[in-house]
Amino acid sequence: MEKVGGAAPAMTAAGLALERRAQGLVLVGDEARDGKPLYVDFVGGKAGHRRRFGGGRGQLIAKACGLAKGVTPSVVDATAGLGRDAFVLASLGAPVLLIERVPAIVALLADGLERAAGDADTAEIAARMQLAPGDAAAELSALVAAAGFAPEVVHLDPMFPHREKSALVKKEMRLFRRLAGDDADAPRLLEAALDVATHRVVVKRPRKAPAVEGPRVAHTLEGKTSRYDIYVHRSLRPGR
Secondary structure, three states: OEOOOOOOOOEOHHHOEEEEEOOEEEEEOOHHHHOOOEOOOOOOHHHHHHHHHOOHHHOHHHHHOOOEOOEOOOEEEOOOOOOHHHHHHHHOOOOEEEEEOOHHHHHHHHHHHHHHHOOOOOHHHHOOEEEEEOOHHHHHHHHHHHHOOOOOEEEEOOOOOOOOOHHHOOHHHHHHHHHHOOOOOHHHHHHHHHHHOOOEEEEEEEOOOOOOOOOOOOEEEEOOOEEEEEEEOOOOOOOO
């Protein structure tokens, strides 16, 4: 695990604040509007449950990123967010480079990774996760090169404009969206990912959302609420 040093800022954009609490570093806002404080927990909670009972390489994200018997590619999660997808992939053996552009979220990720590295159940997983602050749409190639990482697969989960009423949006995502905003540059991000990935690019989308503007999707894996659009350069083979 690569630690991001330095003290976390007390205040962030959008009227939110980072605070040190018993569970670790948390992002707080107006609870009535934004929901409960947000923090990264790779040891317990949903991440811990999914690590134990999530379904292994049968999970949709694992299939989309090409993890199969004898195949464990290196993955760049270029829109790391709260790191949940990256943690799933790392728990299945994949080396993962997490790239995140929002400084406050980088601070949450660094704190979560540090705690995971100190826990016997997750230390080995955290060791496969490397954190790189930066804007993947603008500098993906440079970030990957600086990390000395081999980008076989690039995973993207761009935030799309939300058209539902705010009351229907999960409170956790309200807070996250207020800080991170939408990814209006998703086509540029896809283009950068296709330039960097040696084997494939995987884009997570809401199940009924259009594909990101750009090249034609090679194939799609669809779940109940989301799908993965897959762009293939060449096949991933056993031994990786």
